[in-house]
Amino acid sequence: MATPLEFTEEARKRAAEILSRYPDEYRKSAVVPLLHLAQEEWGFVSPEAMACVARLIGCSPVKVAEIATFYPMFNKEPVGDHVLAVCHTLPCALTGCGDIFDHLSDKLGIRLGETTEDGRFTLRKSECLAACDRGPVLLVNRKLHTHLTTARVDEILDGLEEG
Amino acid sequence: MATITIDDRQYTVEEGRNLIDAAADLDIDIPHFCYHPGLAPDGNCRMCLTEMEIRPGQFGIVTSCTIRIKDGMNFRFNSPAVLDNRKGIMEFLLINHPLDCPWCDQAGECKLQDHSFDHGRGHSRFVETKRVPPKKDLGPHITLYTTRCILCQRCTRFCDEITGTSELGVVQMGSKSEIATFEGVPLDNKMSGNVADICPVGALVTKDFLYKPRIWHYDKVDTLCPGCATGCNTTLEVMHQKIYRTRPRHNEAVNGHWMCDEGRFCYHDWQDVDRLKAPLKRVDGELRQVTWPEALDAAVSGIQALLADEGDSAMGVIGSSMATNEENYLLGLLGAGAFGSSRTGLIRKPGGEAWTSKSGFHIDADKTPNSRGAGDMLGVDSLDVILQGIEDGTIRGLYVLGGDIGQTLSQEVAEAFRRLEFLVVHDVRRSDLAELADVVFPGAVPFEKTGTMTNAQGRVQRLNAAFPQPGGAREDGAILRYVGLRMGVEMGEADPARILEEIARSVGGYAGLTYDLIGDQGAMTGGEEPSEAAGG
Incomplete structure (x- = not known):
């Protein structure tokens, strides 16, 4: 394993604040918020980041890996500035998520799981995002977009380009 | 105790026990994968689901591994719902298998x-x-x-x-x-x-x-691990006089369901030893292979010459922490009967690393299985008396049980042994101890012995031979009897159960112990069970 990672001074303060929410004997409960913090800090959750979280909550690193690998929203590899996740569960599939995905794939020139060369976008599929009545839906970073059409997708991407 | 109903039949079982174990006590098998009696129940595999009456006349599906028996509980083990569930679980488990x-x-x-x-x-x-x-x-x-x-x-x-x-x-x-x-x-x-x-x-x-080879080809032999003074109960799987696997055997008072890796794989060290398969006798300063009668004659005449010259007590005996209680006891009889000597010793191996797991499983620092028992039989726990005797010239010959492949003599002990006029040794290889001897008898390793050993807790447990000794090697107890017979010492039948009866009559703390009482789970010296189970 590479050299151990440590949080920056600023992140350490936030980690301390997160840990303060839990009684000492339940420090391990802080694993998910600390993994979010790690992802904010380094963009993705590497094994070194998992080990860093494990040290903070005082458990074996594989127990952090169990959690981090369970949740798809923790990135295990570096991702682009914007992560686009197209829901591909049944209701979205019936409302045309395949076209939305293909459109994004063609427009950005990347396939499932890939990141554009300029490092701006990563394209993914997602399981149900709990908006079945408004499909197809797309998760852009942490924001959910519903009732998608290819034109609407272009608008969203343009908005991101400007921002 | 609690009375419960299983499939309309009443049974009396231990209250508070979990349902899988309680059913097992009744010889009823509840299929399960994730539950293990040495671990906390988890209920994740869903194979052990049975039906329990949760309200009068109404049954619900429950995980047997997490159910603690209470009086009046009513179960169905073979209802359509239970059988259907098992079939379904099996199908899911085999999807990617x-x-x-x-x-x-x-x-x-x-x-x-x-x-x-x-x-x-x-x-x-x-x-x-x-x-x-x-x-x-x-x-x-x-x-x-x-x-x-x-x-x-x-x-x-x-x-x-x-x-x-x-x-x-x-x-x-x-x-x-x-x-x-x-x-x-x-x-x-x-x-x-x-x-x-x-x-x-x-x-x-x-x-x-x-x-x-396939597991059903092996003979299974219940015995003890020779790796340390904990004395983990084990089962050896053997074929063609070779050990293929060692597995722990459940004994809640000693090792629980577990054993350590050092003990599990130590059989290789013993099997890899270049074994002595015939007796050795020193001729013109060199050890030469001889027949058993020649070796016995040489040993007996050497001892008798020394005793004739010096009188009784010129010989001392040294027991072995690798030998059984019975062998060490016979050695004591030989010393007292034939040599007229009560001077005994025990070579203590330098301690190794002790370790205790989170659950309390203990690996002892004493890396021999029977130093406590050997000490009890010979009434000694060091070499002090022997070394002093050699120093002041009153001990001029020794009879030594060796047999520890992991042991080398310290400088001090080797020096002392070199000054002896006559040295008889039992060993399993040409060790540095054997190289000093005048006569070497080829003995047995712990996997080839039957008898009892006493662990660090003071628990007497049975050791069972997995296979015979190779070539001309013999059990140390048998060798002691050969020598005893030639020197006119009556040692009785070789049966370890009989020798243990004799030990129970004459060795303090062993009173009341019999082979049957010891059984496959051992029994404490002093007649006391430990207050707390030590197993992990």
Whole structure:
């Protein structure tokens, strides 16, 4: 394993604040918020980041890996500035998520799981995002977009380009 | 005690016991994968579901492993709902299972095989492609055949609850879930071999027992681990006078369900030894191979010459922490009867590392199995008397039980032994001790002996020979009797059970002990059971 990672001074303060929410004997409960913090800090959750979280909550690193690998929203590899996740569960599939995905794939020139060369976008599929009545839906970073059409997708991407 | 009803029949069982164990006491098998009596119940495999009356006349499905027996409970083990569930669980478990029984090392002792036979269907309805995740090297002793794993998590719980080392976890989600270690933190603890024992399928295997002959070809012999003074109860699997595997045997007062890796794999050290297969006699300064009668004559005439010259007590005896209580006792008889000497000694091996697991499983610092018993039989726990005797010239000959392959003589002891006029040694190889001797008798290793040993707690336990000694080697007790007979000492029949009766009459603390009483779980010296079970 590479050299151990440590949080920056600023992140350490936030980690301390997160840990303060839990009684000492339940420090391990802080694993998910600390993994979010790690992802904010380094963009993705590497094994070194998992080990860093494990040290903070005082458990074996594989127990952090169990959690981090369970949740798809923790990135295990570096991702682009914007992560686009197209829901591909049944209701979205019936409302045309395949076209939305293909459109994004063609427009950005990347396939499932890939990141554009300029490092701006990563394209993914997602399981149900709990908006079945408004499909197809797309998760852009942490924001959910519903009732998608290819034109609407272009608008969203343009908005991101400007921002 | 509690009275419960199972399938309309009443039984009396221990209150508070979990349902799987309580049923097992009644010889009723509740199929299960994730429950193990040495671990906390987890209820994840769902195989042990049975029906329990939750309101009068109304039954609900419950996990047997988490049910604690209370008086009046009413169960159904064979209702349509229960049987249907088992069939369903088996079908799910086999979805991604490779069914590679023909070359799987677990075949024949596989829960998945057994339960599939009893509760599964004869054909698969699964037409999709099976997942084939690669096998993983988890640590120095253990390989994971990922495809065979049913995710019962006995192994992860073992590392959490018993060793406390937590190297194993379940990573990924859903059908992609796998047992894994963390990068750079392999499954490398003092008890890692146990995960292969408790794995109900062929997923976790020891590298030591990979691609070995089928498990039903072995003879199983219940005995003790010779690795340390804890005296873990073990079962050896042997074929053609060779050990293929050592597994722990349950004894709650000693080792629980476990044993350490050092003990589990130590049989290799013993099997790799270049064994003495014939007696040796010193001729013109060199040890030469001779016949048994020649060696016995040489030993007896050497001892008699010394005694004639010096009178009684010119000979001392040294016992062995590798020998059984009975052998050390016979040595004491030989010393007192033939040599007229009560001067005894015991060579203490330098202590190794002691270690206690999170659950209380203990590896002793004393790396010999019977120093306590040998000491009890000979009434001695050091070499002081012998070394003093050699120093002041009153001891000029010694009769020494050797047999510890891990032992070398200290400078001081070797120097002292070199000054002896006559030295008789039992050993299993040409050790540095044997090289100093005038006569060497080829003895037996612990796997070839029958008798009792006393562990560090003071628990007397039975050792059983897995196979005969190689070539002309003999059990040390038999050799002592040969020498005794030639010197006119009556030692009685060689049967260890009879010798133990004699020990019970004459050695303090052993009163009342019999072979039958000791049984397969041992019995405490002094007649006292320890207040707290030490097993992990």
